[in-house]
Amino acid sequence: MGILRSLTLLLIALASVLSLPATAQDEDPGEQLLFNLAEAPASKVEEAINAIVSSGDERARGWIEAYGNNRLSRIKDTGQVVLVLNNRGRDWEIANPLTGENMGDMSRRELDRVAINNRIRGQLEGILAMLDLNAADPDVREASAQDMMGKVDASLVAPLEARLEQEGSARVRNRIEEALAIYRVGEGNLEAIDVLAGSLHPRARAALNEAVRGDNPALATKAKQALGTIEQKLKLNRAAETLYFGLSLGSVLVLAAIGLAITFGVMGVINMAHGELIMLGAYTTWGMQQLFPGQPGLALILSIPTGFMVAATAGIIIERSVIQYLKGRPLETLLATFGISLILQQLVRTVISPQNRTVVTPEWMSGSLVINDALSLTLNRLYVLAFALVVFATLMLIMRKTRLGLEVRAVTQNRNMARSMGIRATRVDIMTFALGSGVAGLAGVALSQLTNVGPNLGQNYIIDSFMVVVFGGVGNLWGTLIAGLSLGTINQLLEPWAGAVLAKIIVLVFIILFIQKRPKGLFPQKGRAAEG
Amino acid sequence: MTIKKHVKIGLSALALSVSLNAMADEHPIKVGILHSLSGTMAISETVLKDTVEMLIEQQNAKGGVLGRELEAVVVDPASDWPLFAEKARELLAQEKVDVIFGNWTSVSRKSVLPVVEELNGLLFYPVQYEGEESSENVFYTGAAPNQQAIPAVNYLMNEIGVERWVLAGTDYVYPRTTNKILETYLMDMGVAKEDIMINYTPFGHSDWQNIVSDIKRFGSAGKKTAVVSTINGDANVPFYRELGNQGIAASDIPVVAFSVGEQELSGIDTGPLVGHLAAWNYFMSVDSDANYDFIDQWIEHTGNDEAVTNDPMEAHYIGFNMYIEAVKKAGTTDVDAVKDAIIGVTVPNLTGGYAAMMPNHHITKPVLIGEIQDNGQFSVVWETPSTVAGDAWSDYLPGSRDLIADWRKPMSCGTFNTKTGSCGASAGEMAAADE
Numbered sequence: 012m013g014i015l016r017s018l019t020l021l022l023i024a025l026a027s028v029l030s031l032p033a034t035a036q037d038e039d040p041g042e043q044l045l046f047n048l049a050e051a052p053a054s055k056v057e058e059a060i061n062a063i064v065s066s067g068d069e070r071a072r073g074w075i076e077a078y079g080n081n082r083l084s085r086i087k088d089t090g091q092v093v094l095v096l097n098n099r100g101r102d103w104e105i106a107n108p109l110t111g112e113n114m115g116d117m118s119r120r121e122l123d124r125v126a127i128n129n130r131i132r133g134q135l136e137g138i139l140a141m142l143d144l145n146a147a148d149p150d151v152r153e154a155s156a157q158d159m160m161g162k163v164d165a166s167l168v169a170p171l172e173a174r175l176e177q178e179g180s181a182r183v184r185n186r187i188e189e190a191l192a193i194y195r196v197g198e199g200n201l202e203a204i205d206v207l208a209g210s211l212h213p214r215a216r217a218a219l220n221e222a223v224r225g226d227n228p229a230l231a232t233k234a235k236q237a238l239g240t241i242e243q244k245l246k247l248n249r250a251a252e253t254l255y256f257g258l259s260l261g262s263v264l265v266l267a268a269i270g271l272a273i274t275f276g277v278m279g280v281i282n283m284a285h286g287e288l289i290m291l292g293a294y295t296t297w298g299m300q301q302l303f304p305g306q307p308g309l310a311l312i313l314s315i316p317t318g319f320m321v322a323a324t325a326g327i328i329i330e331r332s333v334i335q336y337l338k339g340r341p342l343e344t345l346l347a348t349f350g351i352s353l354i355l356q357q358l359v360r361t362v363i364s365p366q367n368r369t370v371v372t373p374e375w376m377s378g379s380l381v382i383n384d385a386l387s388l389t390l391n392r393l394y395v396l397a398f399a400l401v402v403f404a405t406l407m408l409i410m411r412k413t414r415l416g417l418e419v420r421a422v423t424q425n426r427n428m429a430r431s432m433g434i435r436a437t438r439v440d441i442m443t444f445a446l447g448s449g450v451a452g453l454a455g456v457a458l459s460q461l462t463n464v465g466p467n468l469g470q471n472y473i474i475d476s477f478m479v480v481v482f483g484g485v486g487n488l489w490g491t492l493i494a495g496l497s498l499g500t501i502n503q504l505l506e507p508w509a510g511a512v513l514a515k516i517i518v519l520v521f522i523i524l525f526i527q528k529r530p531k532g533l534f535p536q537k538g539r540a541a542e543g
Numbered sequence: 544m545t546i547k548k549h550v551k552i553g554l555s556a557l558a559l560s561v562s563l564n565a566m567a568d569e570h571p572i573k574v575g576i577l578h579s580l581s582g583t584m585a586i587s588e589t590v591l592k593d594t595v596e597m598l599i600e601q602q603n604a605k606g607g608v609l610g611r612e613l614e615a616v617v618v619d620p621a622s623d624w625p626l627f628a629e630k631a632r633e634l635l636a637q638e639k640v641d642v643i644f645g646n647w648t649s650v651s652r653k654s655v656l657p658v659v660e661e662l663n664g665l666l667f668y669p670v671q672y673e674g675e676e677s678s679e680n681v682f683y684t685g686a687a688p689n690q691q692a693i694p695a696v697n698y699l700m701n702e703i704g705v706e707r708w709v710l711a712g713t714d715y716v717y718p719r720t721t722n723k724i725l726e727t728y729l730m731d732m733g734v735a736k737e738d739i740m741i742n743y744t745p746f747g748h749s750d751w752q753n754i755v756s757d758i759k760r761f762g763s764a765g766k767k768t769a770v771v772s773t774i775n776g777d778a779n780v781p782f783y784r785e786l787g788n789q790g791i792a793a794s795d796i797p798v799v800a801f802s803v804g805e806q807e808l809s810g811i812d813t814g815p816l817v818g819h820l821a822a823w824n825y826f827m828s829v830d831s832d833a834n835y836d837f838i839d840q841w842i843e844h845t846g847n848d849e850a851v852t853n854d855p856m857e858a859h860y861i862g863f864n865m866y867i868e869a870v871k872k873a874g875t876t877d878v879d880a881v882k883d884a885i886i887g888v889t890v891p892n893l894t895g896g897y898a899a900m901m902p903n904h905h906i907t908k909p910v911l912i913g914e915i916q917d918n919g920q921f922s923v924v925w926e927t928p929s930t931v932a933g934d935a936w937s938d939y940l941p942g943s944r945d946l947i948a949d950w951r952k953p954m955s956c957g958t959f960n961t962k963t964g965s966c967g968a969s970a971g972e973m974a975a976a977d978e
Contacts, residue, residue, distance in 0.1 A: 080817075081916050098918045100848065101838070120835050128914060128924040129703065129818050133794045213763035213795075220765030256752040263750070357581060365585035367777055371812060372784075379788055389752070389788040461784075462749040463777045467583055471747050506753045511744040512714050 041068055041109050045092040048078065049085050049125045056131055064138055072142055074108060079135040083108070083125040086117070092125070093117075137162040141170065144187075149180040156186030161214040163194040193218040196234070199227050208237035211244060211384035248385040253503055259392040261499025262399035263461065265492055266454040267472040268479035269403060272491040273447035274326075276480050277423050278440065280334055281341050283348040285476060286469025287355040288448045291325055292318035292455020293464045294359065297368040308373035311456070318456040319449040325355075326448020330441055352469065359466045367465035376460060395457045402453055403492055409446070410488065419443050423486070482522050484532030494533055498522075571614040572607070572876055574599055575634035577645025577655070577666075582622025583746070586777060587806065587855075588647050591669060592617060594856045595644045597844040598863045608867050609874065616640050620651070627651040628658050635662040641876040642667065642866055644859055649673060649716050653974040656681065660971035663878050667866065669858035671801060671823075673720035677935035677948030677957035678970035679882065683905045684862040684898075685855060686824055687933040688724050692771075694910040695799050695822035696725060698925050699769045700732065703797065706766040707738045709758050711774055714743040718773035721801070725771060727939040738766065748778045751785040759789060762796045770798040779807050783816050793818025793914070804853035808919045816915045820924075824894075824908040825857035828920040831895035851919075861898045861906065864890040869900075886951060896930060903948035903957075905933025 044066055048059040060078075063071050077083050082095045084105070093114065097104040102116040136158055143155035163171065168191065175187045189210050195203035196218050204222070207215045219241070222234035267289060274282050295318040299310040329351055337344045376394055379387040410416035421429040422439045430436050455468070462468065479498060483490030498518060505514035529535070576595050578588035599613045607613055616638045620627040627646065634640045635658070642665040646652045649672050659666045659680045671686040699705040710725060712718025722741060729739060740761050742754060762768035774782055779800070786798065792815075799820040805827045808816075827838065834852075837860065842850050869885035870876055889899040898906045907930040913921025935957070936943040946967070948957040958967035968976075 081922055098916075098920075101842070120832075123830065124922060126922070126924070129793055129797060129820075132818055136794060213759065216763045217765040220763070224765065252756060253753070256756070259752065260750050360581060360585065365580070365589050366806075366809075367586060367780070369809065369812075377788060377815075379790065387789065389785070391784075391788065392752070461781065463780050465586060465777060467747070471749070503753055507757060510742065511748060511754065515745065 039109050040066065041070060041074075042092075044068070045074065045083070045108060046090075048074075049083070049090075049092050057134065060131075060134070060138065070108070072139070075135055075138060077108070078125065078127060079132055079139070081124065081127060084122040085125060087121055087123050093122075095122070133162065137167070141167065144171075144174050149183055152178075152180065152183045153186055156183055156190055157212075159190040160186070160212060161190075161193055161217070163190050168194065189215060196222050196230070199225075199230055201230060201233055204230070204233045204237050208240055211241065211248070213384070215384075216241060245385055248383070252386055253507075254500065255388055257500030257503035258496060259389075259396055259499070260503055261496035262392075262396040263458065264475055264479050264499050265403065265495030266395070266399045266457055267451075268476040268483075268491050268495055269399075269406060269488070270447045270449070270451035270454060271476045272480050272483070272486075272488055273406070273450065274444055275477070276486045276488075276491070277419060278443050278447070279341075279423075280444070281345045281348065282329075282334075282447075283345060283473065284329060284352040284355060284469075285448075285451055286471070286473035287352045288322045288325060288451035288469070289455040289458060289472055290355070290359065290464075290466070290469040291322050292452030293370070293459040293468055294363065294368070294455070295321045295452065296456050296459040297370050297464050300371055307371040308375060311373055311376075311460075314456050315453065318452040320452075322452025322455065323445040323449035326445050326451075327441055329448075330444040334444070335437075335440065352473075356466045356469070365466060367463045370459040370464050372460055391460050395461060398453075398457050402450060403488070406446075406450065407488060415439075415442055415446075478519070478522055481526065482532055484534035484536065486536045487532075487534040490532055490534035569611045571612040572609075572642075572870070573614050573616050573638060573640040575631075575638065575640035575643040575645070576615055576617045577620060577627065577630055577634065577643050578647070579622040580617075580619040583776070584622040584647050584651075590806065590853075591644075591647070591855055591859055593845065594841075594859050595863065597840065598860065600844075601840070602863075602867060608870050609876075624648075624651050624654045628654045631655045631658045631664070631666075632662070635659070635664045641665070641878075642881075644669070644862065646670070647855070652681075653716075656974040657971040660969060665866075665878055665881060667859070667862035669855040669862060671854070673717045674724075674933075674935060674937050675720060675940070675943055676970050676973075677903050677905075677950075679904075679950055679955070679957060680878075681904060681970070682862060682865070682885070682900065683933060683935075684858040684865075686908060686910075687905055687935060688721055688937055689934040690824060690908050690910055690931050691801055691822050692721050692725055693728060693939075694927060694931070695801070695820075695912060696728065696771065698822075698912050699771075699797070699799060702925065703769065704767050705769040705797075706734070707761065707764060707768040708734065709740045709742065709761060709768065709770040711742045711744070711754070711758075711770055711772050713748070713773065713775040713778060714745055715775075718743065718775070721773050722771075724937050724939045731939070744774065744778065746776065746778065748774075749781045751782045752789075755782070755785045755789050755791065758796065759791060762791075768796050770796060772798055772800040773802060774800070775802045777807070779803050783819070786819075787815030793820075799912070804855075805851035805920065806853050808915065809849075809851055813915050813919050814917050817917055819915045820912055821915070821921055822910065822912050823854040823921075824910060825854045825892070826911060826913045826921040826923060827852045828913070828916075828922060829894045829911070831893065833891055833895065834893040837893055857893045861890060861892055865898070865900055865906075882950070883952070898930070899932075901932050902951045903933070903935045904950055905935055907932045 044063045051059040063074060077094050083092060084095050085092050092108060093105040094108045095103050096106050101119055103119055103122060105114045105117050106112060107114055140155035140158035143151055146152055171187055171191055175184060178184050188206055192203040192206035193215060196207060207219055219234045219238050222230050225231060271285050274280050296311060296314040299314040299317060300307055303310040333347050334344060337347060372391060376391045379389045380393060381387045418434050418439045421434055422436050426436055479495045480491055483494030502514050502518050505517055509517060576592050578592040579585050580589055580592060596615050599615050602613050616634060618630040618634060620630045634643055644667045646655060646668050647670050652668055656678055660678060664680055666681045667684055668681055669684050671691050674687040708729060710722045712722055726739060758770060797820055799822055801822055803821050804823060838852055841852055842848060865885055865888050868888045868890055869881045873880040873884035885900050886902050887900060889897050892898045894909055896909055898908060900906055909930050910927040911923050912925040913923050916922050935948040936946040938944055945960050945962045947959050947961060949959060956966035957970055960967060
């Protein structure tokens with residue numbers, strides 16, 4: 012042990028001697044600071060970081076950030092600390108952290124990462140947040156004050172209070188006060204609880220909960236009261252949140268089912284390959300993103316028309332090659348289209364890959380819309396919800412207000428009569444099937460933002476789609492909308508107490524019982540057409 | 544009479560020369576590959592098929608083993624569990640393969656077990672699993688719970704100070720058994736029942752809003768909270784996406800996953816996930832020459848510069864090399880001889896250490912905890928000081944506490960009860976009884 016220790020000491024001494032000439036040569040204090048950070052054992056990392064922060068070096072922020080992002084490495088041979096600009100693949104692009112000069116690519120084998128973990132990263136976030144508190148943009152200041160919540164320690168109280176003095180924006184002031192209050196509640200300060208009583212932030216609640224469990228009875232009682240008020244407010248928010256979750260799941264169901272509502276509901280074709288048409292739409296999004304690298308948003312918008320066209324074309328091919336010959340034979344249609352769905356799946360597996368494809372979510376669709384600290388609506392789902400409603404409204408318009416819609420309705424109600432009135436029923440068939448398939452493609456484009464784009468994508472939605480259409484009433488678009496949204500909401504209401512698996516089963520049993528009672532669904536078609 | 548005799552002699556001479564000939568050209572060693580190339584599991588299993596093919600190619604380039612070439616026999620069980628049993632039978636009875644590398648899900652392994660035991664085959668199983676099994680004919684090169692789950696929980700408890708636990712998993716045998724083990728373990732360590740939340744979701748679950756929001760609420764009770772995830776397959780992608788969207792950062796509620804590897808992460812933007820954890824016995828980012836060489840070979844084999852390696856691939860790498868070593872040691876591919884020879888065989892792993900085959904047919908592995916980085920890789924933040932030997936029968940389940948497995952003669956038993964001193968049913972019989 013003793014020998015080992017002296018050996019390490021010797022080595023360290025040797026290392027520092029070796030590094031000394033270098034420091035002396037270019038006399039950049041930054042090099043020594045980074046060297047110390049890279050050399051520091053776990054217990055000394057904090058010291059090394061503090062040395063960098065307090066050095067006042069204007070590059071310090073960049074270093075800290077790079078370290079936090081795992082972008083500091085050392086060259087194994089020379090021990091030099093470098094910035095890693097690109098750490099994908101086998102060769103990494105590196106730069107000199109002191110001068111910012113690009114040093115080109117270097118094999119990963121030659122580099123040794125400067126280790127970091129969650130604990131240190133948490134501290135770095137606190138330090139960066141402290142630096143950001145002086146930013147010009149109040150949004151940045153608010154975000155960093157929020158980051159400080161729960162991270163304030165004794166050393167940060169004075170600078171935070173000083174910052175509070177100069178702060179002009181009320182939002183930021185509130186945040187800083189909350190951050191300070193969390194620290195003070197931990198210290199046993201009774202007044203601080205009043206500050207937290209109005210906050211819905213999880214970290215404020217965490218601090219109060221801790222106080223309730225603590226050994227200070229006065230503090231515990233007061234914290235308990237504050238928690239009571241918060242709980243009241245939370246309940247409302249939770250109800251709103253569940254409703255949003257339900258509508259969002261419902262909108263996905265509506266999107267997946269609405270194309271089927273046309274092909275199955277209006278035309279009466281049991282199309283088991285509907286799910287694969289959705290999949291084609293999703294793969295189109297992926298394909299478009301490959302065509303427009305670096306512009307995921309543009310690619311996504313362009314894939315709306317393209318996805319529609321691709322799926323519609325596939326639909327026409329399926330209709331012309333198979334379905335038209337099986338008119339009036341539902342069982343055979345079912346089997347044939349099931350075969351088509353398997354063929355399409357395997358085709359994607361062989362041609363593209365059995366692996367899922369990465370579809371990038373554009374910047375403006377990630378994250379969430381913050382209503383308050385307890386309620387935030389995830390943006391990607393919000394967009395999908397809106398998209399579903401737009402698609403539904405457009406379809407409704409087409410069916411009600413256009414010549415195509417009129418002809419479709421005529422042909423479904425009485426095919427022979429419509430033909431004798433001069434409507435080309437075959438053409439209407441093709442157009443209707445293409446429309447339904449195209450809408451499935453649109454669903455795929457939207458789903459690519461929520462779920463995995465892979466060969467099995469369609470399979471996961473086919474059962475749900477049929478359930479929604481049957482539940483809503485075959486042949487009724489409004490029925491599909493109401494059915495989709497209500498099934499989604501029921502599912503999300505059940506999930507918290509029944510669990511995801513049981514919730515699905517309960518919904519299925521509910522639909523089976525419902526269909527027993529009302530075989531034609533929520534909104535059955537009325538009149539003579541219903542008998543036909 | 545004499546003519547007949549002559550003919551007889553001639554015939555036997557002929558037969559002799561034929562058999563001599565057969566020995567001279569030495570038919571190849573057949574390696575069966577039983578991985579799904581279509582269906583749900585194709586996403587994970589296809590790369591394992593490619594891995595074994597690559598290993599066979601490399602071995603042949605080195606001149607095979609015992610002077611014999613190796614030959615891959617690939618079948619596709621199509622993610623269909625009963626079909627796994629049929630294909631295994633086809634491999635063993637018709638193709639007469641010498642060894643099988645295969646399976647991913649536990650249910651497929653359970654379906655294959657009775658067949659492999661009946662026909663006395665060899666199966667190398669490369670995936671982390673729930674334990675509670677040891678078969679004479681199966682070699683488990685993936686992690687048992689004590690080589691993954693327990694050390695990961697210890698890390699969270701001791702290094703991060705986690706006091707409140709969410710055990711989230713997909714609804715099937717591996718997560719359920721693992722969570723049962725973890726729950727008992729956590730309660731033994733003094734965690735209160737209300738500080739443990741258990742949640743199961745179906746395969747391929749994509750709507751995580753409610754569950755993630757539940758986790759967020761569960762985590763605001765003032766105690767450090769972590770999620771232990773046994774969520775399987777591609778359901779992880781929407782799960783992590785939802786975590787990112789709802790703003791759950793690793794510094795608030797870290798998620799430690801047992802089924803998320805480089806392969807799964809290659810499907811998402813890992814920016815918002817930086818700092819979430821995974822426990823494995825191998826990461827692609829491990830800094831060792833053996834690993835860098837393996838990655839180079841893999842990229843060359845696949846022709847894809849972005850190809851990633853993962854833990855089950857390393858398990859096949861170890862298993863394959865162990866098989867080769869055992870065949871060399873036994874001097875034959877005879878199943879019984881190889882089975883005896885392989886116990887104690889030690890080969891290098893990819894993390895710079897060695898893996899040894901234990902008498903219970905599990906291997907020694909280091910346990911690594913890695914944090915997700917923004918480039919879709921993990922950076923190792925903690926590892927066990929030495930390798931850990933796989934434990935077939937968990938010490939934290941009432942039924943299995945007293946059981947051990949030891950396939951060395953004279954014991955040769957996978958379910959030896961140390962209390963009663965008797966040997967229970969074989970793994971295949973138990974799997975058959977389950978069905």
